[in-house]
Amino acid sequence: MDTWWRALTFTLGYNTSLVTLGAMLLAAGAGMIGTFVLLRKRALVSDAISHATLPGLTLAFIIIGLLQGDGRWLPGLLIGAALSAALGLWLVQVISARTRLGEDAAIGAVLSSFFAFGVVLITVIQSMNVTGQSGLTGYLVGATAGMLSSEAKLIALCSLGVLAAVFVMRREFLLVCFDADFARTQGINTWRVDLALLMLLMAVVVIGLKVTGLILIVALTIIPPVAARFWTDHPMAMVALAAFLGALSGYFGVTLSSVGEGLPTGPLIVLAAFVLFLGSFLFSPRRGVLASLLAHQRFRRRVHLRQGLLSLSRDEPIFDGLTLTLLKRAGYIRRDGVATAAGQAAARDAEHEERLWALYRERYPDDALHREHAGLTPIAQVLSPDAVMTLETQLLLRTEARP
Amino acid sequence: MSDFMMFSLVPLAVAVIIGMTCALLGNFLVLRRQSLIGDAISHVALPGIVVSFLLTGALSSLAMMLGAGVSALVTVVLIELVRRFGRVESSAAMGVVFTSLFALGVLLLEWHGATGVHLDVEHALYGNLESLIWFEGTGLAALVDPQALAGLPPQLARAASVGLAVVVFLVMCRRQLILGSFDPDFAASVRARPALVDLLLVTMVAVAAIAAFEAVGSIIVIAMFICPAAAARLMTNRLATQIAWSLTFAAVSSVLGYVLAGYGPGWLGFNASVSAAGMIATLSGVILLLACLFGPERHRSGAAREA
Known part of the structure; x- marks a missing residue:
């Protein structure tokens, strides 16, 4: 030594x-x-x-x-x-x-x-x-x-x-x-x-x-x-x-x-x-194994959280353990699985967000292809305010036309 | 004559069998542009053997082969891990893994070398082809005498069985191997399992490298994997013909190399002999050089032929 x-x-x-x-x-x-x-x-x-x-x-x-x-x-x-x-x-x-x-x-x-x-x-x-x-x-x-x-x-x-x-x-x-x-x-x-x-x-x-x-x-x-x-x-x-x-x-x-x-x-x-x-x-x-694993975990959580919120807004039962844990930890559901007020708000937002994305993919399939992995980010961060505005109006018109 | 039987017959047979075995597998390595996997595997046989020696404390052939086999598989897995998870180009991944493992082997060896063990780097590189002496081989009669045959060096039987295993593997998997070598995507689409066959091929390469390693050292292994097959590739456009050529080249360089190493210096007036394994590998390189200069199919297909 x-x-x-x-x-040395x-x-x-x-x-x-x-x-x-x-x-x-x-x-x-x-x-x-x-x-x-x-x-x-x-x-x-x-x-x-x-x-x-x-x-x-x-x-x-x-x-x-x-x-x-x-x-x-x-x-x-x-x-x-x-x-x-x-x-x-x-x-x-x-x-x-x-x-x-x-x-x-x-x-x-x-x-x-x-x-x-x-x-x-x-x-x-x-x-x-x-x-x-x-x-x-x-x-x-x-x-x-x-x-x-x-x-x-x-x-x-x-x-x-x-x-x-x-x-x-x-x-x-x-x-x-x-x-x-x-x-x-x-x-x-x-x-x-x-x-x-x-x-x-x-x-x-x-x-x-x-x-x-x-x-x-x-x-x-x-x-x-x-x-x-x-x-x-x-x-x-x-x-x-x-x-x-x-x-x-x-x-x-x-x-x-x-x-x-x-x-x-x-x-x-x-x-x-x-x-x-x-x-x-x-x-x-940047490219290390640990960093990739962590990034993968983060991504997984985001997907589970989003899916959980969507299920909440559609009144579907949730069985997945990780989703339940994530929702509970964020304070979106109570221990017995019933949505809290915050959870209901978040679920509404998620549903709205999802509809906007779906509409965007339907209207502009070519552009959407380039943003294939952006579905989890808030749409306002990806598109310009004008584009989001247009989508909002179209969405509104569509829901009114279909009572 | 009895001199030949006693001293030369077995080494010659071992060299020819191992050369032909390696050349057989080499055809597919060269076609798949994976020639250097043979290089990597024969380098990592050293750490495998050293570790198995440190664990068992004895130089038994079985433990050595097992150790080298395990280290070959570990290498292949590590290369794949580094390539996939590190997004490193495959030849660089190979370079990282096999040099590090080889360094580990040398370090362990030198560390242990202080206690006086018969195992050294040179032996691993050159092998001991010349020491395969058949003491009972006193004449032609010994070839049919079961008692004398029992005294054959065990390396011969081992080389022969590995050669047989390789032939069986190639015959059984020939369809999948050929498909996978030329068009892996098509092979996958007709369920020829290119990934599985790939793994099997690498395993067979490892087995052949290890069997050869013990008898003839690692350089000759690398040379025999690549040179005869590459030379054959320059002779023909048909796979079957190519395999035949590669076997011929391997056999010719083994026999000629052994003879030149044993008697060549004597013809020049020196009272010594040179490394047979080295000479065999050198000759296979010379054959490849000749094929590069004169082989009928040496040009890339589609490229303009020079006069």
Whole structure:
């Protein structure tokens, strides 16, 4: 607990603080770029990219290892990873654009066969005489424990670069995400913007290899944006919020992993992000499950109350328990089910309201279609006073004509 | 010859059976644009296995399969919940759920790894195809010797029974499956129960993934679900022909991949072998690449054909 507190307050040592900051920057960048990718409905492309880094990573390891005996040289490994990720990305694009296969099949095919080839190369490495082999498994699930400070600095710098690039390109990304055709009429080369988007995504994935590992970096580009979506309908706010939630999960994940020996960083960051997602999913006031349930309950009560009042005015017996409770609670009926004065007034109003709506639906069926769900709101709030006046007169005429 | 019987026959048979089983189901996944459900399910097999190990304290196959099966169903339900109640796009919902569960699996594993258990991430990924040795398989005579047959690795029988189950499922539900794959609305209107068949298909995918997972690791599972079926899709416009092609591709990549992994490095002068599961999956990807370049029906129907 004490260790965790010290990690949280950045007093656990220079290296831990650096790694924490680096992970936070990385997760923020992943959240930002992930938001655009999510809005473009291509969330799982990052899955293909991340798995496609493995063969490049291992090939680079073999080459570096043959040259200098130890394969662990982060910049070289990252370049290798980026090259093979770019190849994988290109293949996904080409397969889904040029052949009849869908993007899902292209993603799945690229991720599995690239990853498999990487595994083959790993077994090659295992039979080679190169040191630093154990460092390679860190790229599968992430390892920040033994990170050198130069590596942490590299990660932090690259993440900062990605953040800046996303910030500069945000308008183009937004335009292309929402309406690619419109963007084209505005003279924007959508193909190039898409490419930039995917390249930045790839940069995030490659930088993240060392922090969360290649299987889990996907989560950082998907979970924070999805969580952010629950809180806002405004795209730029969503980008900012996704960056914030990402940074938060990086913060909690890395600091938690510094508590115990052998606690892996990647899974902890992802689980922290998942907890944030779960909170948003359940408790967001806009789209959260709890808010929807409450809204549903409120709606149900309104329907029951209205039906109860209508039954009162038509002298029909009421059997439904919820309706009776609601009527009693509002003081519209006595305990023995007889309407009070207030109840009779409310019932008359409800009946009148219902007749006005019925007349409106009959006279203007097309307009009424657009207001299909407005039947429970007072009609005066929905229509203009003039329109209500006209309806009132027509209703009066009709009741007089039919004694 | 006896070397082959002892060391290669069983792994080869298991690889071919599992490859063909996955490819069979993969045809429908690819047609329904649900390829990535196989990806998600094979990722979450890990947490399922780890949890079942933590609960039972032993690495029994039955408990592992049960755990992985439960986690696959939990995943499908969770994805559906997030998609419906959170109004999240389905691929994003999938990404949220399976990465989180996989992270949980890795965390539990590493947590427990300190106490020295034989179970690691790499094993889950690559499988142990090469370790399926048939000690009694000393010669051709062993094939008809009941005593020697009893010594066959249990994975072979398991793979075979799962393959049989998949074939039975496909034969029984073929009408509903095909209808649901091409036109779910029409299928619903003629009471072909597309939702139920969907669930059954996902369950069969999970069962196949788990059986394969134990023997060959999870990458090969994903590759076999997608690559042969996708390649077959580029060869023909008829479903029956497509299934035949996908089975051929799966069998070819299994056999060739196994041989290349075992003997390929030797031909190049290295005294080692590489991961058979990895090689098989790589080859299936190569076959798909060739199909993308040369498959007769590779273009989208209706799109202008390029010269």
